[in-house]
Amino acid sequence: MTTTDGTPNAMTDEARNERGPAMSAAGTAERELLPTATGAQTLAVLGPLLRRHRALAVAAVTVLLVGTGIGLLTAPLLGHIVDQVVERRGADALTVPMVLLVAVAVGRGAATAVGSSLVARLGETVLASLREQFIERALRLPLERVEQAGSGDLTSRVTGDVALIAKTVRQALPEFSRSAFTIVLTLVGLAVLDWRFALVVLVAAPVHYFTVRWYMSRAIPVYAAHRVATGALQHQLLDSVGGVRTVRAFRLGERHVELVGRRSQSAVDLALRGNRLVTGFFSRLNVAEFLGLGSVLVTGFFLVDNGSVSIGTATAAALYFHSLFNPLNAALVLIDDAQSAGASLARLVGVSSLPGEQEPARPGVPADGSVTVASLGHAYVPGRPVLREVDLEVRSGERVALVGASGAGKTTLAKLIAGIHRPSGGSVALGGVDTGALGPAGIRRTVTLISQEVHVFAGPLADDLRLARPEATDEELRAALEKVDALPWVDELPDGLATVVGEGGHRLTVTQAQHLALARLVLADPPVAILDEATADAGSAGARTLESAAARALEGRTGLVVAHRLTQAATADRIVVLDGGRVVETGTHDDLVAAGGRYATLWAAWSDSRRESEEPVPG
Ligand SMILES: Nc1ncnc2c1ncn2[C@@H]1O[C@H](COP(=O)(O)OP(=O)(O)OP(=O)(O)O)[C@@H](O)[C@H]1O
Numbered sequence: 113m114t115t116t117d118g119t120p121n122a123m124t125d126e127a128r129n130e131r132g133p134a135m136s137a138a139g140t141a142e143r144e145l146l147p148t149a150t151g152a153q154t155l156a157v158l159g160p161l162l163r164r165h166r167a168l169a170v171a172a173v174t175v176l177l178v179g180t181g182i183g184l185l186t187a188p189l190l191g192h193i194v195d196q197v198v199e200r201r202g203a204d205a206l207t208v209p210m211v212l213l214v215a216v217a218v219g220r221g222a223a224t225a226v227g228s229s230l231v232a233r234l235g236e237t238v239l240a241s242l243r244e245q246f247i248e249r250a251l252r253l254p255l256e257r258v259e260q261a262g263s264g265d266l267t268s269r270v271t272g273d274v275a276l277i278a279k280t281v282r283q284a285l286p287e288f289s290r291s292a293f294t295i296v297l298t299l300v301g302l303a304v305l306d307w308r309f310a311l312v313v314l315v316a317a318p319v320h321y322f323t324v325r326w327y328m329s330r331a332i333p334v335y336a337a338h339r340v341a342t343g344a345l346q347h348q349l350l351d352s353v354g355g356v357r358t359v360r361a362f363r364l365g366e367r368h369v370e371l372v373g374r375r376s377q378s379a380v381d382l383a384l385r386g387n388r389l390v391t392g393f394f395s396r397l398n399v400a401e402f403l404g405l406g407s408v409l410v411t412g413f414f415l416v417d418n419g420s421v422s423i424g425t426a427t428a429a430a431l432y433f434h435s436l437f438n439p440l441n442a443a444l445v446l447i448d449d450a451q452s453a454g455a456s457l458a459r460l461v462g463v464s465s466l467p468g469e470q471e472p473a474r475p476g477v478p479a480d481g482s483v484t485v486a487s488l489g490h491a492y493v494p495g496r497p498v499l500r501e502v503d504l505e506v507r508s509g510e511r512v513a514l515v516g517a518s519g520a521g522k523t524t525l526a527k528l529i530a531g532i533h534r535p536s537g538g539s540v541a542l543g544g545v546d547t548g549a550l551g552p553a554g555i556r557r558t559v560t561l562i563s564q565e566v567h568v569f570a571g572p573l574a575d576d577l578r579l580a581r582p583e584a585t586d587e588e589l590r591a592a593l594e595k596v597d598a599l600p601w602v603d604e605l606p607d608g609l610a611t612v613v614g615e616g617g618h619r620l621t622v623t624q625a626q627h628l629a630l631a632r633l634v635l636a637d638p639p640v641a642i643l644d645e646a647t648a649d650a651g652s653a654g655a656r657t658l659e660s661a662a663a664r665a666l667e668g669r670t671g672l673v674v675a676h677r678l679t680q681a682a683t684a685d686r687i688v689v690l691d692g693g694r695v696v697e698t699g700t701h702d703d704l705v706a707a708g709g710r711y712a713t714l715w716a717a718w719s720d721s722r723r724e725s726e727e728p729v730p731g
Pocket residue numbers: 125128129131132259492493498516517518519520521522523524525
């Protein structure tokens with residue numbers, strides 16, 4: 113199905129969820145969050161992405177290695193200078209090593225800058241591919257799955273997790289690579305000076321090893337739990353703030369404050385636990401530094417004493433070890449960032465590896481615009497059906513109004529026909545083909561649903577319209593707008609079709625946004641269109657304008673209209689009345705009024721309310 117408003121329907125359903133106190137109180141409590149990938153699954157997704165950029169990866173590693181190698185010359189050069197001074201060789205003997213020191217600094221700086229930027233580029237490129245993969249899959253997730261998890265879970269992955277990985281890729285990854293190379297090459301440099309130096313440096317290694325193990329075993333679950341807690345908190349905030357009217361109406365304020373407080377407390381507790389771990393981690397690293405440097409100095413003393421090495425070499429060894437402090441600490445601290453980024457990455461990959469919509473091998477082709485609903489039933493919550501045994505036959509080109517009290521199941525029926533939800537029972541066929549055999553893409557081509565919450569995408573108005581038909585010319589866009597009576601106001605916009613609308617642009621009224629949705633419907637030109645409350649929210653004058661626009665947009669196609677304004681029902685070919693999830697009446701307006709049943713009661717109430725507001729009642 114297509115919603116011409118293009119809104120991921122999660123928001124629509126948030127609004128629906130908002131309605132009942134039952135959900136507000138309990139619905140957020142037990143959500144089945146979207147999955148998080150295991151380490152192996154994450155690597156399995158990252159591997160091919162990295163392989164695609166092998167040349168860039170090799171170039172980045174080579175340049176960084178060269179830069180680090182050049183930097184390692186600093187310590188021996190300083191050691192050489194110390195030897196020259198000890199041997200009282202005079203100032204001239206220092207010229208060459210000094211010039212070399214400057215050359216080493218410049219060479220190392222240049223190579224490190226180029227290498228870091230190559231690593232960052234590699235990281236950004238891989239992240240971009242991963243993000244595209246994630247968004248592509250997220251948009252194709254079955255709506256039920258997103259609803260089960262709560263839209264906050266998906267939103268926090270798209271925003272928080274992606275931002276965290278991006279930050280790590282930009283800042284931590286280049287530094288981590290530099291540090292790792294420096295550590296390895298410095299150890300090699302120590303061994304070249306004298307193998308005994310390399311050996312004693314390893315005294316500190318067990319402390320490092322156990323510190324990292326101690327930290328990782330505690331930090332991984334804490335970070336993973338922290339991200340989950342933040343997702344849950346974000347969802348709770350969306351629920352409580354987004355549903356503020358319902359919360360107030362049902363006096364659920366205290367309950368919601370308590371829920372937000374509880375979720376917020378659990379996020380804070382986990383953050384504090386993370387902080388305590390970091391402090392413990394650094395104290396242990398200081399012990400390792402003390403042990404390592406002490407060992408190198410004592411070894412240097414004995415080696416110089418027995419004449420095995422010069423004072424300059426011992427100095428170089430001490431400088432080497434000292435120069436390990438920064439990269440070692442940086443690399444270990446970055447493990448912290450890597451942990452968080454790893455947890456976020458696993459959450460992205462978890463969504464990317466969910467099964468998406470399945471297209472049938474040979475999708476069927478609808479013969480016409482007819483809609484056949486047979487024994488249709490649906491329950492959002494198992495055991496609580498909201499539609500039962502609904503049978504409905506809509507002829508191609510017919511206009512049917514769905515009428516009923518609030519909660520009768522009109523929107524649910526509309527969504528099941530549009531393929532947004534999969535029915536719990538029964539079947540829907542479009543143009544004689546079962547929706548299962550049509551597949552998601554086939555359903556999208558056949559039905560367009562316009563819901564009340566029309567989303568106007570930020571950008572030029574023409575682009576917004578072309579979402580429905582990308583290849584449409586400006587003339588076709590204008591014709592579609594004219595058909596739904598929107599051309600006059602579009603022509604009056606500062607830049608006409610090129611006017612930037614939506615977030616940050618020209619603000620459209622509710623009626624104008626609905627006009628756009630109807631124009632998109634005309635452009636998409638599906639054989640079946642469903643208008644769900646499309647005119648309900650526009651105020652009386654706006655609603656009348658939209659009613660005639662909607663009637664024109666439905667010309668030449670099958671139209672199902674969820675009619676809150678019964679004037680829309682009165683002009684339909686047929687009216688289907690729903691009550692408690694069942695079809696209780698079907699017929700024309702005149703027949704149903706004459707029958708004196710459910711519809712006649714609704715019509716009488718509607719007419720009374722209209723008379724009170726002194727609007728002419730048709731029919
Ligand atoms: N996403 C959802 N999750 C759980 N229950 C839902 C969901 N959407 C709707 N419901 C419930 O299903 C029932 C039918 O709702 P539906 O929106 O289909 O009725 P409606 O006739 O369109 O109502 P209205 O005229 O108020 O829009 C209601 O009890 C509603 O609370």
